[in-house]
Amino acid sequence: MKPWKWRLRYPRPPHRQPHRHRPPRPTPFPVVATLQPQPPPPQHQHPLTHARPKVLSTDCPGNPSGCQTQKVSPIKVATTATARLIDQRAQEEFHIPGDDLMSEAGRTVAREVIDRFETAPVVVVCGKGNNGGDGIMAARTLTEFGYPVTVVMTHHPDELKGSAARAYEGLAGVGVPVADFDELETLLEGAHIVIDAVLGIGSRGPAEGPTARAIDAINDCKSVVVSIDVPSGLREMERGEDPGSIVSADLTVTMGLPKLALLTMPGWLHAGEVVVAPINFPVELLTDTTIDLNFADTADLLEFLPPRPADSNKGTFGRVGIVAGSAEAAGAAILCARATLRSGAGLVTIFTPRSLNAIYKAALPEALTVIVETGGFEDRLTETAAKRILERAEAMNVLAIGPGLGTDPTQAALLTKLLEGFPGPIVLDADAITILANHPPAFDLVRGRSNVLLTPHPGEMARLTSTSVEEVQADRIATVRQFIQEHNVTLLLKGATTLVGDPGGQIFINAGATSALAKGGTGDVLTGLAAALIAQGATPTQAAVLGAQIHLSAGLSLAERNGERGLLASELADELPRAMASLEQPQHSSEAETPTTTEPLEEHDTPWR
Template identity: 40%
Template sequence: MKVVSGEQMRSIETRLFDQYGFSSAVLMELAGRQVALVAREMMEGLSGPVVVVCGKGNNGGDGLVAARWLRHWGFRVSAVVWASFDDLPPDAAGALHAARMAGVTILMPAQAQEALQGAALIIDAVLGTGSVGSARGQAAEAIKLINAARRPVLAVDMPSGIGTNTGRVDGPAVRADVTVTFGLPKLGLFLFPGADLAGRVIVVDIGLDEKAIEAENIQVELTRAEIARAWLRTYSRDAHKGTRGRVFVAAGSRGMTGAGALAGEAALRVGAGLVTVAAPESSQPVIAALRPEFMTLALPGSAAGGFSARAAELFLQAAARADALAVGPGLGTDPEAQLFTRAVVADATAPLVLDADAIKAFSGCPELLAECPMPLVITPHPGEMAHLLGLSVEVVQADRFAAVRRAAEVTKAIVLLKGAYTLIAEPGGEVYINPTGSRVLGTGGSGDVLTGVIAGLLAQGLGAPEAAAAGAFLHGLAGDRIAQRMGEDGVLASEIAAELPAAQRDLRAGLPDVIEFRG
């Protein structure tokens, strides 16, 4: 599913008007009715009126159309309009007239507080995707009253006060229980802090033409369950360990042996046939004792208990028949380990995943990663991304799309920027947004599990972009399953790894999308 900026959405709508004979009034009617349908669902089991809070733009017009439909279905409905009739654009003015004629009670802003306090449901139609900057004036006052009422809120297209493209909240912003967004989801719904205010997101069809969407050349995609499922390999009944791919992992320096074990286990749990964890000779016995299902390899260690630089050649020789490599979990940051990493990247013989300390080996010189001769996936968290690009964490988080695209362009790698709504970027600018996962994943070792998942998928023949996007989806899905069963706090990374087979089973069987789409 494509994800758009406000400008792209307006361009699509303009193309519909100019080339396909649509009118803005028709789109407003379609959008408003979809809002009304969701509002009708939300009103099940509730008693009392619906109050629609309308701004002076076409977003307010959408709300007025919804109000008219709800009144037609027998609900008590009032609309607070924060503009005079003469200040409304033509379509919104027409919607106001139609709503009044249908029996919707039209209220003045001075009546808003009392009406909102008595509402069963509030529909936020104050600001649309065309608003720029923080909410000001009457819009800000309306938003404050909506939040103060503490009633269920349905937002129209975007919760008012959230940056459509950035998710920024620079002033008052509506906290919605449900957001109905039109045609295609907007970027700001997947960027924080705005994403935290959107509640459940429902994407509704308003008749957008596929050709009009394709002409916009949109480069951001939300990973849907059906797409992730299509990426997974299927096997015949006579498949065996030799046909499911071989993974070699370099991980687990002294004091961090668990990281190597988690990555190795995750590669197996996602379906790789054979996994070997290579570790410094002082760590190898410990890792071997942690998980009997994978093999281990002892390599020369450094004085610090990490990998010796000369171990790189031995690792690559041992991994000559591997289908995927992974380097980084618990690797360590001593100079020898950094040299080891650079040597493996320069002479890699199979698709490679770099995580954690392995990424730090390229801090300040990300262009060296472009020299990797094999497909490369790197999986930084915001701090590692900041070090890699020479930025602050605040700059990375302020525009995650720009950061992940820049990293992919410089490194020529598939870059997975961790965090809520993980982003996966290709060097050409294409970005996948991962919809699965929660704070369950914010536990020590979770990133090591993700590294193993991606390596396991690479070994089974997935391309680097698909392995990264499907890996993030499965990793998050495993966390979501645990959260439903155990709650979101106190979950161990090993439990996330153990949940991967069930997550993959569910994905293969068919899952509803995390972000709901209604045709």
């Protein structure tokens, strides 16, 4: 079977201006991992087949059966502690020598360089840890394939230990020159490719001394920057911690599993394109179900996306009921319903008091409306409407409740009756979440319902957990983990790097953000989007993971075309079909898009293949 590797494509980091001679690359579908088959190259061109990532390979010492490649769904995400444990278990339980892991990591990085770039000067900047050892192995391999490579050590080689020290000892045998650290800036000026092997995932605190100087020098150069495992200086940080100097890479080749630091702020601003190379780690370690952090790749998202058979009708794609809106916030119901229709639902019904019916009809003629009694309240839904809503909801696949609904006791009573009477999937947002936080009887009806999806922003999450926004944001993953364990519901926590927790205890990370989405009404759009996906057959978890990605993609596309300041939520709803179509389009590798050139390179030309 053909090897494959994961690629997570990010918008270009704003901290690095493109090289003045670098051909522009198309903006990719944001932050989506793709499984791309990598056919082995002709032997006369790149005989380094053994350096290709053995993706989820069981081909390791003690297992002569060969490479057994399989797709993993979803991709697990490693914290620093998890990455260390995988490395330790690979050596202790599976008897894979640390030297072999380092050699494979270095060869994998070299393979990426060889696949992408013509032969050109390379500077490898190595620290004193295992990350530096990976860089040394990459330098040795590139030299064997004719690349002019220079290694620069940030510390004296005597400070290297273990596998890294043994890797360094082999440099002389292949003729790799090692330059003095004081020559770094000069060497970087003449380099076309810089391999960043200064710090790995285990670094603590801001970089200091020669390490910080090396990072700053790499960021100041105009070369293509390839980081090993993570951009140096990037780590898991406490909220508000000084990040210090961090390399802004064009490409990051990370080993084993994608690292949490790459998927959270500020990591995805620095990582560039990310290639996840499981190298020779055993498959058992990379699919360990005790790892509760996950990243859904493009293949997973496509599986979540409901099919659209040609021989279908409006009933095929589900019926959604919208319980939302009031005189003050009629637009919330309109945006929610608009997004639901734009996301493929067949029939959408807005439940409304008589006074708002004409507004909804004029704003969204494609949606049905059901006028309900409101018990003397002319401008909002109340407890009196529950009976009529439940009668009509019997024919519906999902209810979306909350945007612009109001939080008075009569709306709390309405929500309670709907939770008691409707057994199907429910998406709760905005005012519905505030009601849950303030009315324990309603919250009790949600606990244990795996078909309920909550979509709070950090402020609403703080209300649900009786904490502050600062506490929620300080450790978003811990907040989600504790909540789903205690309440057994599906939770989507909005924000930069949206998180989805499912009742089974798994957490999905949706990396990326744009300030364009920091606008009233965009959350109502997400509610309608999620409800539409559930109506078409997705589970609440699938709808949350897929919906968050489509929502972000639509926001990024609009921001790219119109800027981040002026996005309207209605425009976001109308962008959803394009975002969904982009997801369904075949993903192409950068190698296929960029032709190989054999012409001589001009001074400082970046050797993109």
